[in-house]
Amino acid sequence: MDKIIFTGPVGAGKTTAIGSISEIPPVGTDVQCTDESIEIKEKTTVAMDYSYITLEDGTRIHLYGTPGQERFNFMWNILTTGGIGLVILVNKDHPQAIDELERYLDAFSEFIEQTGTVIGLTKCDINKHSTDISMFHECLYKRNQIFPVFEIDARESEDVKTLIHALLAVLVN
Amino acid sequence: MTSLDSTLIISHSDLQQEDSVVLNTAIKLLSLEGVMFRLEDSAPEHAHLLILDDDGQGSRSLLKLSRPGQVKVILSTRHHTGKNVISVVKPLELSSIKSLLKRLFTLMQTQIKKSRQFAENSPQAKPIEPLTDTLFNVLIDTRKQGRVIEVSCDDYPSLYIDGIKHSLATNASQDQLRQIASLALEQLSIRDLSTDNFSVHSNDLTMISLHNFLWSSGIICSQGRLLSGHSIDKPFKLKAWPNFTRHDFKAEYFKLAAILAKNTCSINELQRLSKIPIDDIINFYNAAYAVGIIDDDSITQPTAGSDTRQVPAEKQGLLSRIADRLTLKKYL
Numbered sequence: 001m002d003k004i005i006f007t008g009p010v011g012a013g014k015t016t017a018i019g020s021i022s023e024i025p026p027v028g029t030d031v032q033c034t035d036e037s038i039e040i041k042e043k044t045t046v047a048m049d050y051s052y053i054t055l056e057d058g059t060r061i062h063l064y065g066t067p068g069q070e071r072f073n074f075m076w077n078i079l080t081t082g083g084i085g086l087v088i089l090v091n092k093d094h095p096q097a098i099d100e101l102e103r104y105l106d107a108f109s110e111f112i113e114q115t116g117t118v119i120g121l122t123k124c125d126i127n128k129h130s131t132d133i134s135m136f137h138e139c140l141y142k143r144n145q146i147f148p149v150f151e152i153d154a155r156e157s158e159d160v161k162t163l164i165h166a167l168l169a170v171l172v173n
Numbered sequence: 174m175t176s177l178d179s180t181l182i183i184s185h186s187d188l189q190q191e192d193s194v195v196l197n198t199a200i201k202l203l204s205l206e207g208v209m210f211r212l213e214d215s216a217p218e219h220a221h222l223l224i225l226d227d228d229g230q231g232s233r234s235l236l237k238l239s240r241p242g243q244v245k246v247i248l249s250t251r252h253h254t255g256k257n258v259i260s261v262v263k264p265l266e267l268s269s270i271k272s273l274l275k276r277l278f279t280l281m282q283t284q285i286k287k288s289r290q291f292a293e294n295s296p297q298a299k300p301i302e303p304l305t306d307t308l309f310n311v312l313i314d315t316r317k318q319g320r321v322i323e324v325s326c327d328d329y330p331s332l333y334i335d336g337i338k339h340s341l342a343t344n345a346s347q348d349q350l351r352q353i354a355s356l357a358l359e360q361l362s363i364r365d366l367s368t369d370n371f372s373v374h375s376n377d378l379t380m381i382s383l384h385n386f387l388w389s390s391g392i393i394c395s396q397g398r399l400l401s402g403h404s405i406d407k408p409f410k411l412k413a414w415p416n417f418t419r420h421d422f423k424a425e426y427f428k429l430a431a432i433l434a435k436n437t438c439s440i441n442e443l444q445r446l447s448k449i450p451i452d453d454i455i456n457f458y459n460a461a462y463a464v465g466i467i468d469d470d471s472i473t474q475p476t477a478g479s480d481t482r483q484v485p486a487e488k489q490g491l492l493s494r495i496a497d498r499l500t501l502k503k504y505l
């Protein structure tokens with residue numbers, strides 16, 4: 001089964017990004033937030049997001065989103081097995097955006113070794129705590145992980161598609 | 174064109190609807206066998222394979238066009254001859270066009286490989302010219318020297334550029350910015366400003382990142398000319414990927430970035446490795462240099478080729494079909 005995995009912290013825009021390129025609205029398990037996330041957002045994904053795109057020959061590429069909340073981390077291994085590549089989304093306006101990115105790069109290190117990874121920085125239109133993109137470049141350079149990092153709006157399909165094109169280029173070259 | 178080497182571009186003109194359906198079906202069936210063609214009708218002169226119906230007006234002019242290595246398949250009731258011209262009787266029949274395309278695919282891939290080997294062994298075709306006297310040069314100097322300038326010309330809003338804070342204030346739209354970048358330097362008037370003057374002028378204007386304008390003017394102004402002081406033989410790498418969602422790009426740039434994020438190589442080697450025209454590579458290099466993502470400090474040894482993993486044809490086929498499905502609007 002061919003699948004692309006979207007991951008990242010609570011509220012980074014995973015459900016939105018999948019929805020902006022997929023053929024059906026993500027089949028989610030979004031529920032009202034009950035715990036600490038409630039301060040961040042109203043709805044959160046439990047278990048996972050799922051949707052797909054269909055290629056000309058009928059092949060389906062499955063798009064999976066991991067749940068953002070830590071208590072669902074046991075899902076990560078299940079979801080990544082057999083995946084083509086990884087999309088990490090991080091809210092650029094989060095005060096600890098770089099730490100958040102590193103947490104995901106570490107958590108998915110095994111999958112990242114085997115496949116390709118791209119990073120989307122979301123919510124660039126909000127500028128409360130925004131970290132400059134060069135700081136993300138520096139972080140990745142130090143880790144010797146020169147992955148594509150693009151500023152995106154998860155609601156804009158063209159941005160999400162550009163991210164996927166970079167992922168494909170990483171996988172082919 | 175696609176970033177995948179093994180895909181050949183087909184273009185067609187004046188085909189009857191039935192013929193065009195048969196052709197599309199053949200291409201789809203072939204893709205399942207790893208024989209990858211891609212239909213692109215926008216630029217027939219660049220296609221590897223051109224399919225024409227000789228009853229059509231457009232076809233007649235395309236027939237005269239000659240791109241080196243391009244093969245033309247002519248649907249006709251008559252017999253056509255000529256170098257790289259194949260006649261096929263109308264209407265198209267699925268199994269025969271499919272097997273013809275398959276044979277051509279193999280033949281053309283071999284041809285392309287041969288001509289690449291030839292290009293690799295032959296010396297640089299044309300000398301690389303230095304890039305001077307463009308707005309891009311002015312922008313780079315402005316930043317390097319920490320100047321503050323105003324760029325103006327008759328038909329466009331003025332640009333106020335702060336080389337210290339890396340900002341650009343203007344009312345010009347993205348399209349107008351591209352047009353300004355493509356003007357000759359003589360058409361622009363450029364004068365130095367004080368920081369105070371900059372604040373006064375920029376007050377009601379939109380602030381945009383100088384980075385993005387540096388990138389796009391680099392791509393537009395370069396036209397295959399290399400920034401002076403740089404060499405096509407010096408190995409380099411990328412420190413970071415260009416921020417493509419906010420930059421102008423060609424499909425080929427994804428491939429260049431992907432190679433340069435993993436490998437160290439010179440512009441010359443990159444051309445051999447990627448088969449992308451050297452002009453495009455130089456434009457990319459200049460823009461990447463201007464936005465500070467070229468890493469050539471301590472690099473002396475190329476690594477290109479050491480880390481190139483071979484992706485199985487079947488997987489390449491799948492990846493290129495995903496790319497086709499998610500077509501981007503904003504290619505240059």
Ligand SMILES: Nc1nc2c(ncn2[C@@H]2O[C@H](COP(=O)(O)OP(=O)(O)OP(=O)(O)O)[C@@H](O)[C@H]2O)c(=O)[nH]1
Pocket residue numbers: 008009010011012013014015016017041043044045046066067068069122123124125126152153154155
């Ligand atoms: N302003 C702005 N809002 C965004 C952007 N991307 C996503 N959003 C909004 O952010 C909110 C959260 O997005 P989701 O897609 O639910 O985030 P998620 O990553 O799925 O979150 P969890 O499921 O809780 O892990 C939604 O209201 C989106 O519309 C962006 O780039 N800019």
Ligand SMILES: [Mg+2]
Pocket residue numbers: 014015016044045049065068
């Ligand atoms: Mg979600």
